Amino acid sequence: xxxxxxxRLLRWTLSLDVWINRVYPADFNPxxxxxxxxxxxxxxxxxxxxxxxxxxxxxxxxxxxxxQYITGAPPFGLNGVPYxxxxxxxxxxxxxxxxxxxxxxxxxxxxxxxxRFSRDEPWISGMMLLVFSGFIGVNGxxxxxxxxxxxxxxxxxxxxxxxxxxxxxxxxxxxGGAGTTNLLLPRMLFLHVGPATALYVLLWWHYVRVRxxxxxxxxxxxxxxxxxVLLLSAVIPAVSQPLASTGAPPDRxxxxxxxxxxxxxxxxxxxxxxxxxxxxxxxxGLYIPYQLPETHAExxxxxxxxxxxxxxxxxxxxxxxxxxxxxxxxxxPSPHPGVTRAAQARKLLAIVLESRCVECGICIGACPFEAxxxxxxxxxDVQGKVLEACRT
Amino acid sequence: xxxxxxxxxxxxxxxxxxSLVCVIGMVWGELTxxxxxxxxxxxxxxxxxxxxxxxxxxxxxTGV
Numbered sequence: 001x002x003x004x005x006x007x008r009l010l011r012w013t014l015s016l017d018v019w020i021n022r023v024y025p026a027d028f029n030p031x032x033x034x035x036x037x038x039x040x041x042x043x044x045x046x047x048x049x050x051x052x053x054x055x056x057x058x059x060x061x062x063x064x065x066x067x068q069y070i071t072g073a074p075p076f077g078l079n080g081v082p083y084x085x086x087x088x089x090x091x092x093x094x095x096x097x098x099x100x101x102x103x104x105x106x107x108x109x110x111x112x113x114x115x116r117f118s119r120d121e122p123w124i125s126g127m128m129l130l131v132f133s134g135f136i137g138v139n140g141x142x143x144x145x146x147x148x149x150x151x152x153x154x155x156x157x158x159x160x161x162x163x164x165x166x167x168x169x170x171x172x173x174x175x176g177g178a179g180t181t182n183l184l185l186p187r188m189l190f191l192h193v194g195p196a197t198a199l200y201v202l203l204w205w206h207y208v209r210v211r212x213x214x215x216x217x218x219x220x221x222x223x224x225x226x227x228x229v230l231l232l233s234a235v236i237p238a239v240s241q242p243l244a245s246t247g248a249p250p251d252r253x254x255x256x257x258x259x260x261x262x263x264x265x266x267x268x269x270x271x272x273x274x275x276x277x278x279x280x281x282x283x284x285g286l287y288i289p290y291q292l293p294e295t296h297a298e299x300x301x302x303x304x305x306x307x308x309x310x311x312x313x314x315x316x317x318x319x320x321x322x323x324x325x326x327x328x329x330x331x332x333p334s335p336h337p338g339v340t341r342a343a344q345a346r347k348l349l350a351i352v353l354e355s356r357c358v359e360c361g362i363c364i365g366a367c368p369f370e371a372x373x374x375x376x377x378x379x380x381d382v383q384g385k386v387l388e389a390c391r392t
Numbered sequence: 393x394x395x396x397x398x399x400x401x402x403x404x405x406x407x408x409x410x411s412l413v414c415v416i417g418m419v420w421g422e423l424t425x426x427x428x429x430x431x432x433x434x435x436x437x438x439x440x441x442x443x444x445x446x447x448x449x450x451x452x453x454t455g456v
Contacts, residue, residue: 219442219445220449223442227436234428
């Protein structure tokens with residue numbers, strides 16, 4: 001049943017591609033660049049975040065005022081930070097854009113089953129990037145220390161407190177003690193900036209098995225995304241709620257639907273159920289690559305064997321290295337010349353990394369020198385089968 | 393270039409004109425400290441440029 005649903009979702013996704021390709025040239029289709037767009041928004045977030053970091057003061061007494069100073073809100077007006085309001089808006093709307101494109105990236109890769117074989121690593125690292133991004137976005141809202149931040153802290157504290165055994169300790173570690181302590185905002189600032197740095201480590205993991213990742217969108221979408229973020233920053237400026245009060249937190253939440261949705265859920269379910277729901281969603285997300293049968297027999301795929309380099313024929317031309325989508329081929333300095341005339345002057349030799357090879361045979365097609373073979377599916381056998389199929 | 397290039401050419405010219413007006417707006421915003429407007433005008437220019445690039449391509453002026 002799950003497989004049938006996935007097949008239907010795949011058809012819908014491909015139909016959407018076809019429809020968009022009628023409007024845009026195929027290499028401009030934004031759905032092909034959701035990963036690259038995520039990188040673009042992340043870069044914008046980091047650069048605008050560095051700007052805001054220079055002016056932000058992480059203390060209960062000064063945090064709100066420092067944000068008002070950045071944005072030139074009363075009483076600062078024109079004495080505020082020049083273009084601070086625009087930069088804050090860019091940070092806010094780029095964060096929304098980031099979440100939108102990584103969710104699109106997530107669903108597109110799910111529906112097109114791009115989590116199979118060695119793509120489970122990009123999937124797992126992608127899930128972690130998604131979770132980290134959500135966490136960073138939420139504690140960014142706490143840094144402003146307005147009434148929304150105060151309510152978020154209270155709700156987060158209640159939710160963490162609902163976790164059995166470790167909840168209280170986790171809340172103390174996160175907030176610096178029970179309730180709101182002076183350590184809260186410095187910790188939130190650290191947890192906003194630190195995991196943002198970790199995103200780049202996860203990105204490295206995300207890309208390490210992908211040979212030709214589209215890490216940047218085409219100019220059309222770079223310009224459009226930057227323009228849209230700037231335009232939104234000007235038309236709907238990012239503003240703070242009223243200053244957090246010393247008393248009880250407010251009972252209403254000004255919602256950012258892209259980051260604060262779980263908090264809206266607290267209106268309908270208890271914190272304990274929210275924790276259970278979050279854990280189920282994350283665990284299921286991590287399980288997705290392993291849900292469908294993956295052994296070769298179950299999938300009806302032949303056992304071709306790990307690709308092997310025929311030393312005598314390899315010319316070191318690097319065509320296989322560039323074509324392998326799984327980064328399973330590396331080029332090393334050749335220890336000796338090859339045997340064929342073309343291979344005698346080689347300077348490099350292709351080596352197959354067994355742990356990364358998925359036996360797909362792309363390298364065989366890439367090599368014009370017959371220097372690679374799948375041991376259980378030789379090229380002459382394939383040619384024989386093709387000829388036989390042509391005859392029938 | 394093809395026969396379909398004409399309408400795209402007109403759109404490109406219009407967007408270039410809008411961009412020019414927005415650049416004047418940017419200077420005005422900077423001189424009069426209307427910084428939100430300046431930011432908005434920059435945004436419009438970038439969005440207009442993105443559509444100019446798209447129409448250049450669709451009209452067959454660039455690319456394949």
